[in-house]
Amino acid sequence: MREILIPAQVVVNNINYEIMLQMYNDEVITSREGSYDVDFSERSEGRVLIPAARNWIKNQLGFDPFIIPSKNYYIGSDTPNSMLAKILEGFNTEYYKIGETGDTQPTRMEFNNGDNVNTRNEQNSYLQNNQAQFRSYAGFNTINASCNGIIELTSWSYSCDFKFFPTNSIRGNGIQDSTGTFASLRINCDGIIASLNPYVERISIQVLTFDGDLWQQTTTYGDLIDLTYADLNADINGFSNDNPYEINPSTWGGGYGSGIINPSDIIDDPTAPNIDAVSTGLLTIFKPTLAQVQALGDYLWSSAFDVDTLKKLFGDPMEAIIGLSIVPVNPPGAGSKNVKIGDVDTGISMPYIGRQFVEKDLGSITIDPYIGSFMDYSPYTKIQIYLPYIGFRDLSPEDVMGTTLSIKYIIDVVSGGCNAIINVSGKGAIYQFNGSAIANIPLSAINYSGAIQNAVSAIGSGLTTVAGIATGNPAMGALGVAGLVSNAANTAVNSKPTIQHSGTMGGAAGLCSVQYPYCIIERPRLSTPARYNNFIGNTLNVTMTLSDCHGLTIIDSIHLDNVICTDKEREELLRLLKEGVIL
Amino acid sequence: MILRLFQNISDTNVVQKDIIQKAEISGTLLEDCSILEPVIATPLIAASDLKYINYAEIPDFGRYYYVTDIICRGKLFEVHMKIDVLNTYKDQIKPLQAVIARQEQNNNVMLTDGLLKTYADPHIEIRRASGGFTDFQYIFCVAG
Numbered sequence: 001m002r003e004i005l006i007p008a009q010v011v012v013n014n015i016n017y018e019i020m021l022q023m024y025n026d027e028v029i030t031s032r033e034g035s036y037d038v039d040f041s042e043r044s045e046g047r048v049l050i051p052a053a054r055n056w057i058k059n060q061l062g063f064d065p066f067i068i069p070s071k072n073y074y075i076g077s078d079t080p081n082s083m084l085a086k087i088l089e090g091f092n093t094e095y096y097k098i099g100e101t102g103d104t105q106p107t108r109m110e111f112n113n114g115d116n117v118n119t120r121n122e123q124n125s126y127l128q129n130n131q132a133q134f135r136s137y138a139g140f141n142t143i144n145a146s147c148n149g150i151i152e153l154t155s156w157s158y159s160c161d162f163k164f165f166p167t168n169s170i171r172g173n174g175i176q177d178s179t180g181t182f183a184s185l186r187i188n189c190d191g192i193i194a195s196l197n198p199y200v201e202r203i204s205i206q207v208l209t210f211d212g213d214l215w216q217q218t219t220t221y222g223d224l225i226d227l228t229y230a231d232l233n234a235d236i237n238g239f240s241n242d243n244p245y246e247i248n249p250s251t252w253g254g255g256y257g258s259g260i261i262n263p264s265d266i267i268d269d270p271t272a273p274n275i276d277a278v279s280t281g282l283l284t285i286f287k288p289t290l291a292q293v294q295a296l297g298d299y300l301w302s303s304a305f306d307v308d309t310l311k312k313l314f315g316d317p318m319e320a321i322i323g324l325s326i327v328p329v330n331p332p333g334a335g336s337k338n339v340k341i342g343d344v345d346t347g348i349s350m351p352y353i354g355r356q357f358v359e360k361d362l363g364s365i366t367i368d369p370y371i372g373s374f375m376d377y378s379p380y381t382k383i384q385i386y387l388p389y390i391g392f393r394d395l396s397p398e399d400v401m402g403t404t405l406s407i408k409y410i411i412d413v414v415s416g417g418c419n420a421i422i423n424v425s426g427k428g429a430i431y432q433f434n435g436s437a438i439a440n441i442p443l444s445a446i447n448y449s450g451a452i453q454n455a456v457s458a459i460g461s462g463l464t465t466v467a468g469i470a471t472g473n474p475a476m477g478a479l480g481v482a483g484l485v486s487n488a489a490n491t492a493v494n495s496k497p498t499i500q501h502s503g504t505m506g507g508a509a510g511l512c513s514v515q516y517p518y519c520i521i522e523r524p525r526l527s528t529p530a531r532y533n534n535f536i537g538n539t540l541n542v543t544m545t546l547s548d549c550h551g552l553t554i555i556d557s558i559h560l561d562n563v564i565c566t567d568k569e570r571e572e573l574l575r576l577l578k579e580g581v582i583l
Numbered sequence: 584m585i586l587r588l589f590q591n592i593s594d595t596n597v598v599q600k601d602i603i604q605k606a607e608i609s610g611t612l613l614e615d616c617s618i619l620e621p622v623i624a625t626p627l628i629a630a631s632d633l634k635y636i637n638y639a640e641i642p643d644f645g646r647y648y649y650v651t652d653i654i655c656r657g658k659l660f661e662v663h664m665k666i667d668v669l670n671t672y673k674d675q676i677k678p679l680q681a682v683i684a685r686q687e688q689n690n691n692v693m694l695t696d697g698l699l700k701t702y703a704d705p706h707i708e709i710r711r712a713s714g715g716f717t718d719f720q721y722i723f724c725v726a727g
Contacts, residue, residue: 539684
């Protein structure tokens with residue numbers, strides 16, 4: 001699954017093109033890469049109104065791309081009075097205008113960055129052969145709509161392209177880091193005019209990914225060209241090629257590197273291992289109910305339990321029992337069968353499980369920027385995550401700010417060893433922490449004193465072996481248990497390590513603790529005096545022409561070429577400019 | 584030598600001063616003074632202008648000056664001045680490019696600003712995951 005990440009607000013020529021605005025409060029939304037098509041004309045619906053079509057798109061993508069309002073451009077007058085206006089309105093394109101009374105009817109309208117287009121038409125007449133095109137943000141988002149007016153059963157079409165960049169790739173007003181693979185969305189809708197309303201007949205959706213480093217565009221001459229970052233940021237207010245800290249700086253400072261940051265690879269989530277102890281057949285894992293556990297206890301201490309038979313294999317009857325515990329997941333059952341202790345059939349049926357490792361999705365947490373500046377990162381912002389059965393762990397704000405953390409556990413239900421995988425949107429599973437998610441139940445709780453030592457020893461045997469594994473590599477844990485059983489039955493059941501109380505305490509403590517992950521985010525509380533920028537100024541570190549600066553300006557470095565003055569005056573000028581002047 | 588006298592209402596770090604001309608008089612440059620800190624003697628300053636005059640221009644020098652002092656010596660006023668390099672060279676420095684460290688109207692929010700202050704008590708935000716462990720199960724494991 002590819003993630004479509006939410007873009008941040010972008011200002012183009014001082015106009016908020018909200019097509020790039022935050023959606024869903026900056027939450028990360030996901031949608032599957034692929035193509036989705038529907039032809040309503042071949043289905044029972046025949047045709048649907050635009051709101052129904054939007055719902056269909058939403059269901060396919062998992063979000064409604066048209067929730068992004070497209071504002072600050074318009075066609076003609078304030079009142080939507082054409083079919084084109086209805087179509088645009090249906091797709092949440094706001095502030096459009098169509099025509100003025102007595103004006104000439106347009107045939108094509110095109111909007112570019114910063115344009116404020118008025119087109120005209122004859123009000124009270126039908127617009128025909130209309131086209132509306134909107135482009136924003138260096139062509140990242142385009143909307144095209146065309147129709148033949150309010151003419152019954154004539155066709156219309158609507159198409160749009162969206163490019164999605166994560167919030168943290170946008171600095172200020174421009175895309176500072178488009179490194180990586182990002183998502184794009186192309187939607188084409190065709191429909192007809194019926195009963196003076198636009199109906200959708202067909203929808204085609206393509207969810208694609210594109211390389212942020214090689215965003216290509218077709219020129220007006222039909223050539224496909226690679227755009228540079230400067231091109232990407234063309235017309236973006238405040239962007240300057242002279243800024244040494246913008247992407248694609250003019251010089252690498254003489255370093256021997258290529259200057260190219262390759263797109264990052266997404267680290268896939270690990271999945272539960274296919275190899276486990278259960279599949280060897282030398283181990284059986286039951287998931288009994290409380291009543292079944294009690295019945296088993298009753299049986300073990302009844303005269304029906306044939307200890308002599310068992311002793312042919314085991315020195316102690318309880319050595320055949322590897323463990324009884326509580327785990328915080330309910331593994332899927334593979335069937336039911338009678339419990340056998342050694343070779344003795346207890347006659348008590350319990351559901352058993354077919355897999356030793358179980359995956360558990362613990363949901364997600366979105367980490368939003370608070371200030372939207374360097375203050376959202378360390379050392380100003382600190383983030384800790386609490387993971388059940390593991391405890392608190394530090395997360396780097398640089399890794400997780402503006403992302404969604406998806407948390408998944410893989411739990412070994414035999415040993416309790418668990419691995420918490422934190423998938424950071426746009427980066428993958430870059431955090432993994434392990435712990436112990438098991439609470440052991442000494443069979444002594446049943447209060448059959450004669451069996452306490454053996455039972456506890458048996459439990460300790462199994463647990464300690466895997467507890468040691470749990471503290472290391474989980475995959476090794478799996479092999480360790482498998483190996484334990486695969487060597488021979490007596491190898492499995494004869495291991496009698498000492499009970500490690502600290503291990504079991506850890507599991508029980510986890511059971512008594514909060515059972516869901518949560519983040520504690522320590523954010524700075526700014527003390528910003530009024531008119532801070534006026535008295536102190538904002539950090540900039542950009543090369544600019546002084547005539548383009550207005551207000552307080554503190555210069556880091558300048559060459560006073562062509563200033564005809566005395567040496568003392570030059571020194572005075574330099575001093576004053578570095579102390580700060582008001583331009 | 585012509586001396587234009589102004590009332591300046593701008594701070595000293597303003598490049599283009601907001602000045603109102605109060606008088607244009609002639610005077611004599613005193614000997615042994617620098618063009619960066621000239622002193623001109625003139626009898627022609629009206630007493631009513633004295634309270635406003637704090638800035639000057641000497642067109643012959645092509646420079647603007649802060650009036651640092653006006654000393655009355657008999658019937659003459661000595662106008663003591665000091666060069667204002669910002670206003671004098673504003674037309675030459677404005678076309679220049681520079682690396683701007685701080686600016687009032689432009690900013691780069693991802694650059695660390697050591698001048699910003701924070702309170703000792705930060706905001707503590709707690710965000711809970713949408714899922715958790717809710718289903719617990721006994722596990723009974725036997726050999727064989």
